Amino acid sequence: MGARLPSMLKDAGLTAFVAAALGIFIVGFRTVDVGSRKGLGFDYQFADLAVAVVTIFLGRLGLSLAAAGLRWPAITLGAALIAAGASSLELPSGFLHWFVGLGGVLLVIRGVWPWADDAITAAARSPSGISLGRTGVKWSGWLLLAAAVAMPFTPFGDQKTMDLGVLILTYVMLGWGLNIVVGLAGLLDLGYVAFYAVGAYSYALLSTQHGLGFWVVLPIAGMMAALFGVLLGFPVLRLRGDYLAIVTLGFGEIIRLVILNWFDLTNGPAGIGSIPGPTLFGAVFAETAPAGKQTVSQMLGIPFDGIHRLIFLYYIILFLALITNLFTQRMRRLPVGRAWEALREDETACRALGINPTNTKLTAFAVGAMFAGFAGSFFAAKQRFISPESFTFIESAIILAIVVLGGMGSQIGVVLAAVLLIGLPEWFRDLGNYRMLAFGLAMVLIMVFRPRGLVAHREPSLRLHPIKPGGGG
Numbered sequence: 001m002g003a004r005l006p007s008m009l010k011d012a013g014l015t016a017f018v019a020a021a022l023g024i025f026i027v028g029f030r031t032v033d034v035g036s037r038k039g040l041g042f043d044y045q046f047a048d049l050a051v052a053v054v055t056i057f058l059g060r061l062g063l064s065l066a067a068a069g070l071r072w073p074a075i076t077l078g079a080a081l082i083a084a085g086a087s088s089l090e091l092p093s094g095f096l097h098w099f100v101g102l103g104g105v106l107l108v109i110r111g112v113w114p115w116a117d118d119a120i121t122a123a124a125r126s127p128s129g130i131s132l133g134r135t136g137v138k139w140s141g142w143l144l145l146a147a148a149v150a151m152p153f154t155p156f157g158d159q160k161t162m163d164l165g166v167l168i169l170t171y172v173m174l175g176w177g178l179n180i181v182v183g184l185a186g187l188l189d190l191g192y193v194a195f196y197a198v199g200a201y202s203y204a205l206l207s208t209q210h211g212l213g214f215w216v217v218l219p220i221a222g223m224m225a226a227l228f229g230v231l232l233g234f235p236v237l238r239l240r241g242d243y244l245a246i247v248t249l250g251f252g253e254i255i256r257l258v259i260l261n262w263f264d265l266t267n268g269p270a271g272i273g274s275i276p277g278p279t280l281f282g283a284v285f286a287e288t289a290p291a292g293k294q295t296v297s298q299m300l301g302i303p304f305d306g307i308h309r310l311i312f313l314y315y316i317i318l319f320l321a322l323i324t325n326l327f328t329q330r331m332r333r334l335p336v337g338r339a340w341e342a343l344r345e346d347e348t349a350c351r352a353l354g355i356n357p358t359n360t361k362l363t364a365f366a367v368g369a370m371f372a373g374f375a376g377s378f379f380a381a382k383q384r385f386i387s388p389e390s391f392t393f394i395e396s397a398i399i400l401a402i403v404v405l406g407g408m409g410s411q412i413g414v415v416l417a418a419v420l421l422i423g424l425p426e427w428f429r430d431l432g433n434y435r436m437l438a439f440g441l442a443m444v445l446i447m448v449f450r451p452r453g454l455v456a457h458r459e460p461s462l463r464l465h466p467i468k469p470g471g472g473g
Contacts, residue, residue, distance in 0.1 A: 008064040016057035023049055055081060055103045062107040071111045078107030106445070141412050148318055152311045162310040166317055166382065168422045170375055173321040175402040175414035176328060177371030182400065183409035184332065185364035186344025188245040190396055191232070191252025195225040195369035197259060197391035199376025204272040204386055205265070214278035214381050218374060225373025226366040228255075233365040237358055240347070252396055260388040271387030277309070278316060278381050285309035313382050320378060324371045325411055331367070340364055341409075405446060420446075 058077055066074035085101025151157055151165060174196065181189045202221040206212045212220075236247050259266045266272065277285065283299040285308060297303060331337040339360045342350050347357055380386050402421055406413030 004068060008061055008068075011064060012057050012061040015060040016053045019056045020049065020053045023052060052099060055100050059103045059107055063110060066107075066110045075108050075111035078104045078109075078111060080104070081107060144412070144415060145322075152314060157311075159307050159310060162307065162314055164423060164426055166310065166314050168418050169314070169317040169321050170379060171399065171402060171418045171422050172415055173317065173324050173375045174372060174399045175406065175418055176321065176324045176411060177368045177375070178399050179368075179403050179409065179411070179414055180328060180331075180340070180371075181364050181368040182403050184328075184337065184344065185340040185361065187236075187361060187364060188241065188248070189365075189368070190245045190249040190393070190400065191255070192248075192368070192372060192399055193391050193393070193395040194232075194252040194255035195228055195372035196376040196379070196395065197255055197388075198225045198228050198369075199373030200380040200386050200391070201259060201266060201272070201376075202373065203377040203380045204275050207276050207381075208272060208274065214276070214377070218377050221377035222370040222373040225376065226370040229365040229367075229369025230362055232369075233362040237361060249393070249396075252393060256388055256391055259391070266388075269388060271385055271389075272380075273385045275380050275384045275386070277384060278312070280312060285312060313378075317375075317378055320374055324374075327367075327371075328411065336360070336363055405443070 058081060062074040062077040065071075065077070081100055081104025083104075085099075085104060148165075148169075152162060174192070178189065178192050181187050181192070199221040202224045203214070203217045206217045206220065207214070232248065232251050236244050239247055260269055262268070279285075281299070283294050285295070297308075332341075339350070339355050340363075342353070342355060343357060343360050343364075350357055350360070379390075383390075398421065402414055402417045405421065406415070406417035
């Protein structure tokens with residue numbers, strides 16, 4: 001250790017220096033309003049920066065010790081950071097104890113991870129471990145579903161939580177739809193938000209200009225998005241990899257610019273407002289009913305409460321997401337689903353086996369786009385106002401990140417990634433300016449420790465059972 005310690009200290013010092021150079025603009029100071037006459041001023045936070053740099057120095061040193069096989073010194077450093085974080089709970093800066101304590105926890109995990117990883121790997125490869133893993137995935141899915149159904153009736157089911165739940169489920173549905181294209185068929189789509197926009201504008205235009213209801217327009221919006229999916233599929237039949245990604249990115253931008261500039265149809269950048277929401281057997285969720293209609297409160301004989309509409313929307317998007325999941329699981333077991341997975345593995349081999357790549361790609365784009373259209377229709381009904389700013393490239397990036405982070409082709413992984421990517425910034429909102437740092441740190445750690453996604457294992461669509469000794473098939 002004596003010979004390697006100077007190089008470890010040098011590496012940790014260089015890491016801390018880089019962190020200080022980058023963090024001085026993020027953590028070191030911020031602009032604040034010092035009065036109507038004085039304008040903006042600087043609020044210096046060099047103490048916070050110093051604590052962060054020292055934590056990074058010790059963390060990097062601990063990682064180097066653990067990588068060199070010196071696990072107990074690394075664990076000791078981690079325990080010291082945890083103690084320092086716990087002792088700073090009373091300090092004004094809430095970020096400090098979170099950052100220091102989290103660094104210590106991660107360092108301890110890194111120290112014990114080789115032992116735990118070997119034990120987990122050995123157990124998972126045993127017959128009982130494989131069986132337990134399949135059973136665990138199955139039961140975890142049912143537990144998540146039960147928790148989702150019961151959430152509005154729990155003490156946590158307030159307006160903020162319900163609104164966040166609706167948002168997360170919307171991205172779960174979008175993630176499952178894109179998972180068909182990216183996870184199953186292996187087609188990198190960076191313009192998925194275009195189908196989302198087509199569904200939203202289909203409902204907005206048909207409901208405001210022709211008076212059609214949500215349940216009537218919902219399948220129409222899905223069919224319109226599927227049609228656009230086929231239109232996208234034809235130009236990219238011969239493209240793969242990066243070239244496919246560039247074309248789909250351009251398609252998403254084309255749709256956004258058409259929406260932005262076709263003022264007579266879409267009202268351009270001003271958007272479309274006064275979009276009617278979904279009704280319950282014709283009854284509206286409002287305090288007073290429009291002429292010729294009744295409210296849900298009047299129909300059910302209950303007092304009016306604004307959260308009732310959120311609960312109704314929550315169950316609608318939960319139902320749509322479950323339909324998406326069930327449809328995808330069923331399609332995976334059909335010949336077209338197996339063709340998607342074969343196309344993902346090797347397109348040349350698909351052609352040799354007689355699979356038509358043209359039809360396979362078009363069906364993947366159409367089905368994935370259809371579910372994006374459903375989600376877009378729901379989004380317009382929930383928001384009651386849409387504009388081109390809601391359908392930018394960043395939305396496609398977030399949906400793709402959910403699919404990749406959850407594990408390509410994994411349905412339950414998409415759920416976990418959506419909860420993490422959409423819910424984490426809200427949960428860390430109390431950290432103020434540091435919440436995006438915490439969000440980025442979580443993303444980096446997941447990609448380091450789970451490079452293939454949160455749920456890297458995919459249950460095969462078909463399982464080939466070995467031939468029994470002395471038996472037939």
